[in-house]
Amino acid sequence: MKLGLALTAAALIVALLFLSGTFDGPDELDITFSEVTSRTDDLRMVSPRISDIDDEGQPYTITATSAVQDADDPALIHLDNVQGDLVSATQSSWTSVTSLNGLLNTDEEWIDLEKDVMLFTDGGFQFQGDLVRVDLASGDISSDTPVFAQGPDGTAEGGGLRVTDSGNTITLINGSKVVIFDAGGGGSSSIFGIADE
Numbered sequence: 001m002k003l004g005l006a007l008t009a010a011a012l013i014v015a016l017l018f019l020s021g022t023f024d025g026p027d028e029l030d031i032t033f034s035e036v037t038s039r040t041d042d043l044r045m046v047s048p049r050i051s052d053i054d055d056e057g058q059p060y061t062i063t064a065t066s067a068v069q070d071a072d073d074p075a076l077i078h079l080d081n082v083q084g085d086l087v088s089a090t091q092s093s094w095t096s097v098t099s100l101n102g103l104l105n106t107d108e109e110w111i112d113l114e115k116d117v118m119l120f121t122d123g124g125f126q127f128q129g130d131l132v133r134v135d136l137a138s139g140d141i142s143s144d145t146p147v148f149a150q151g152p153d154g155t156a157e158g159g160g161l162r163v164t165d166s167g168n169t170i171t172l173i174n175g176s177k178v179v180i181f182d183a184g185g186g187g188s189s190s191i192f193g194i195a196d197e
Contacts, residue, residue, distance in 0.1 A: 045067040047064075048066070055139070058086055062084045062111065075107040076103060080101060082111075093122050093123065097132075112131065113134065124151050129146070130145050132161075140164050141162070141163035147159075154179045156178045157176065157177050161173065
């Protein structure tokens, strides 16, 4: 009985296909497309994630909402809404940085962060700037545009910045102002200095 029903169903399907004219045309697959537009100038990657280790064994991760490879130089990658995280080799401290835009050079291992650059550390240090270059191999950070920083011990501003030696050396350049908070909380002292490179 089951075999008879299956054979009857198969015969009905074949009869419908013949009656509909499916087998009357040439043997080719007919594919139709609605209007399709192609943008060869914008091959966009969504939610890219880059993870690596710097020269001192510190892991870092860079994420973005999107990435586009430069049409003229394939080593350059344009990033939107960048988030970067660096954890010390001993896992005892971290640094996080965000910016609206970024330009990653995969050959030379640097990233330029642009527009609303914000850097935070677990020690309470905050940095603000508009254009910052991070050397991904050495971990050095530089900026030749005005910067502002604040932390638990005071504030600092300058016409630029150099961070070297795994963050242990911070140099403000092109005119600087540093305010150190009084340890007793009763006031503050101001230190003015200029460092020209």
